[in-house]
Amino acid sequence: MSKINARIPEGPLAQKWTNYKDHQKLVNPSNKRKLDVIIIGTGLAGASAAASLGEMGFNVKNFTIQDSPRRAHSIAAQGGINAAKNYPNDGDSVFRLFYDTIKGGDYRAREANVHRLAEVSNDIIDQCVAQGVPFAREYGGLLDNRSFGGAQVSRTFYAKGQTGQQLLLGAYQALMRQVELGSVTMHTRTELVDIVIVDGKARGIIARDLVTGELHRHFAHAVVLATGGYGNTFFLSTNAMGSNGSAIIKAYHKGAMFANPCYVQIHPTCIPVHGEFQSKLTLMSESLRNDGRIWVPKKKEDAEAIRAGKKKPSQLSEEERDYYLERRYPTYGNLVPRDVASRAAKERCDAGFGVGATGLAVYLDFKSSIDRLGQKTIEERYGNLFQMYEKIVDENPYETPMMIYPAIHYVMGGLWVDYELQTNIQGLFCCGEANFSDHGANRLGASALMQGLADGYFVLPYTIQNYLADDIATKRMTTNEPEFAEAENAVKARFEKLKNIKGNRSVDSFHKEFGLVMWDFVGMSRNKKGLQEAIEKIAAIKKEFWTNVRIPGNLTGMNIELEKASRLADFIEIGDLIARDALGREESCGGHFREEYQTPEGEALRQDDKFAYVSCWEFKGNDVAPELHKEELIYESVKMVQRNYK
């Protein structure tokens, strides 16, 4: 039997989730207390899952690497969260949200999962409002909506430019309520370093206390990973410095499939790179594209003069500007999906029309909106983003257009999960950005928050019961079982090995070198030769890393370099997977652009007859090529067509 079975419920698309809920197994209240669930991560997916399962009566152990669950990187999401409420009466519906998400994902997502996501989207908004999330409102007291890329309706709810923060605080507060009530035990500054499998089922974890360096064993009837994305593989990204892919790599090493690693989202509106010591890239919310117009000079001479500091953008008349998104995509204009906007910016800059000192930037200009709406309105909508831009770049975006350039932002790929969000390892679940499930090859703006909270509040609390119902007779383990000892010893050996390399180069120096290879060969546009070269270069970096990294300090006590080294070793594995997946996928779709496969106009060209599947990679051993499995994508409700935003 194939290792890949998505276990999609029977019935018509719109009835699947209802049917599932009507027939799934449940756990009665007295049994819930006897069941332990480990949840790794406290972002939107992790915190909402931990709070919900705690409320239901399960015994939850929640882990975070940060000093507080409120710090998870969901907090940095700016623009908003989608839902099919249709409050503005502009024609939205569950089906339309579903359809836009499938189309936005370039027909590489699983229909049943996406429809369920659209179905529960409205419940999320209700839940958050009940928690006291201060969404933006109209003068009449009702909720306001804004529009986002890839949609023709306004379905995005927002809280200034801090929507992720407010949603996370809502989930965090619900979580802390459960901590107070004793149903959730919180472990801060603690990192998952291995997953323990007993008789083929996930039964616990090995965790490292980041303050003392001690290893601890924890048992659970089920383990949920909600550890976010692996965008930091590229070193420079909009992710937080601590965001990492280590938990999902541990799962992959234990046999869980890694799905679609090459689907990486490049966000079009980030502050451009300034120099070699830059540590991260800052996102300017996609919502800015509602009121900002993107352009570069029409003439190369003007672009050159601007780069040399001899001309200012304000000196160029309307006729001398090329609003290239409005020109190429009149229907969607500046609100085309992220992958399309990113590639268009790269195309202009590669052709020599870029601005900024490096020539790798385009303008995002608010002048016409300020003229139309007044500076006060723009300030109300984006004040905090404009302030952030000014602090970083030292230019006032109300007067001079912002400079932006694409950057790594989000990953659609992640652990393979079935309809129940369970990986192919029994009892090991995966939620939020860490799984591959809902966004296909490209995620639409304001859908990450939706997916994280959908998984944690409204999907996992149902589906995990269907698994745990068969486990009520399983007694808690002591963690003295050989499987726990074996896992702990392997972890100990790995940290000792890292520490004892005693080489000459810092972890960061490796990460920068590796990240640059990823960006240059496996970034915004890819080709066969470059990817083959990348795989070789990654192998060489891996070899040097394991013989020449220098980690000061000890294994006991807090050792940040050791944490970073361990995570980088995992990023290198992920980088190799991304490159292999990108090499094998001989088509362009969503965030994956192969130069060999494009239309004459330079748009992504899918090969549906050959690649309408989820690529699922199985670990076969260190330095051994992984094995590819395929989950065929069958579309019953949507016809696959070339995406058209013109």
Place this chain on the structure above:
Amino acid sequence: MEKNINITVKVWRQNGPKEKGRFESFKLNNISTDNSFLEMLDILNEQLINDNKEPVAFDHDCREGICGMCSLYINGHPHGPDDDVTTCQLHMRKFKDGQTITIEPWRSTAFPVIKDLIVDRRAFDKIIAAGGYVSVSTGGVPDANSIPIAKVDADEAMDSASCIGCGACVAACKNGSAMLFVSAKVSHLAMLPQGRVEAARRAKAMVAKMDELGFGNCTNTGACEVECPKNISLSNIARLNREFLSAKFQD
């Protein structure tokens, strides 16, 4: 505009909570003023690692001013000399060539030092756990538009809710009081109909927990408001006092 400066950094080093701490000074040359403050520390750490020394431990994560993780006391100010920013958004253009920059951890009884510049802020989580929420569970809630909320109230609640929990208010306060943090959460929830229901209970529980955890009293010096990177207003403290007093009257 880009230029480079030479600086000396005087950094607090401390191996553990119970160990004795000390200052150590390091010279850094050719620091681009376009670098952020934390990137300057990255450069320092790279230098230390190359010299086979232990890098300086400091907390940081999102590096875009929202996670609240960074927590440095720079030249006598939480988050340094610039206004309305966290340490991660502070840039080296705010410093002069030849300047000595003193970097310390938050200093407060309720925030013990873990290592170097890293402190333990779990006390904030405990205050939230004591009552900083609306007691609703997942599911079974009314439609989001069933209760209209005046825009001014929603906006004001949003302003209070934008606290990032960094602890700069505590570090800035000569009494080590957490009143600005507590009052921002009490105000945020009390201003919305959803949170109004248990406002009195919330105010009492959070204040009691704050006192229990060793935070000091508020004497209205206003240092917290000045140093808050998110401009959380002192008016929140006035509102907390009102909520607290009316709750006590109800007892």
